[in-house]
Amino acid sequence: MTATLIDGKSIAQTMRDEVARDVAELDRTGWAPKLVSITVGDGEASALYVRNQQKQAESTGVEFEQRTYPAEISLEQLTGVLTGLNSDPRVHGIIIQRPLPAHIPVKALQKAVHPFKDVEGMHPASIGNIVYNDLALGPCTAVAAVEMLKTLPLQVEGLDVVVIGHSEIVGKPIAFLMMGLGATVTVCHHMTRQVAVHSRRADAVFVAVGRPGLVTGEMLKPGAALIDIGINRVEGRTVGDADFDSCAEVTGWITPVPGGVGPVTVATLLKNAVLAARMQRDHYAASYAAS
Structure with missing residues (x-):
């Protein structure tokens, strides 16, 4: 294995520490x-x-x-x-x-x-806001995957990104989030011809399809980052959408499954809870403030 593991548990712990400080402030x-x-x-x-x-x-x-x-x-x-x-x-x-x-x-x-209480970020308004680069309450899994990529020593502006999977709550939001950060994005799906042609030129690949082993090492550019969002049960084990062993020999960075995007998704949910509480506090203050 040559790839560096992107430690979702560590990233999530840092996020939870920040949430705990924010919660204490809100509690006061x-x-x-x-x-x-x-x-x-x-x-x-x-x-x-x-x-x-x-x-x-x-x-x-x-x-x-x-x-x-x-x-x-x-x-x-x-x-x-x-x-x-x-x-x-x-x-x-x-x-x-x-x-x-x-x-x-x-x-x-x-x-x-x-929408003010949509901590999962799945209301149509929450997802639609991403088009305008407004991340008030974004869809948790998509936001978590992008946040993990942002921890890497890569310049996001101009980064060549491929998203495999175009679901409304993961693939499509990731594409818009990355475009908002200045990346050049290609979205592949079940009707895409020769997915590997696209993924081999990408500096970073996100995959969220629900098919174990879909992405293999030969489909990736050496040194690229691979964010595996898939969660599948195979013979009693939890695995992602990538063949971990072959991909880890090629990529520069890779997320494990489990222990990758999953913990960061839950931490993002808690971060959204803080944002939601603040939004509601400010709304009540503006609506019922003494004139």
Whole structure:
């Protein structure tokens, strides 16, 4: 292996330390952030993620409340729950855990969360703001992946970047975030011909497709950075979208899976909780200040 590991756990710890300081400051003014996690139906599939979110939140002083609703709840009832949370000044962020029952479309819930409380950064307004280079509350995984690249000794301006995967909450936001930083970006997807032609010339490659082993060392430029966002279970192991061993022989920097983008994504969620609390504090101050 010649590549340097991009240590997501270390980056996440630095971010959590900063969040803890910000939370202490907000607490002194009565605005300590509180997150509410919404699980619908059998929460076994998301239980590990919820426990990790709660553990990391509480380690920084962010209050975390977990709510579970029956699988039979209707979209109208669940939207009513979100409306109540939107109007509750004690709640600063709402997390919609996935998977959801088939009759509950996740996009409908994401739209129902007020943009000020959208700590996951998945409301259409939050994602749309990225086009204008406004990162108030960005989608956590995309922001985390870009933040990891920014820790490397690379000049982002003019960097040749390839994003493999064009989902609405990861691939596309990464492309816009990198363009906002001055990079030249190519987005590849399932209809792209000869992905390797594009990836071999890139200084940095992001991959988020959900296909283990999709990216191999022969598809990469020597010395490039590889940010692997994929999470797949293969024979009882968690692996990314890249064939780690072959890629590590070629790249200059590479993220491990697990221990790469995942921890930074949770830390970004907590950072968004701080930003959300500040936005709501400022909104209330402006709306109800004595004239």
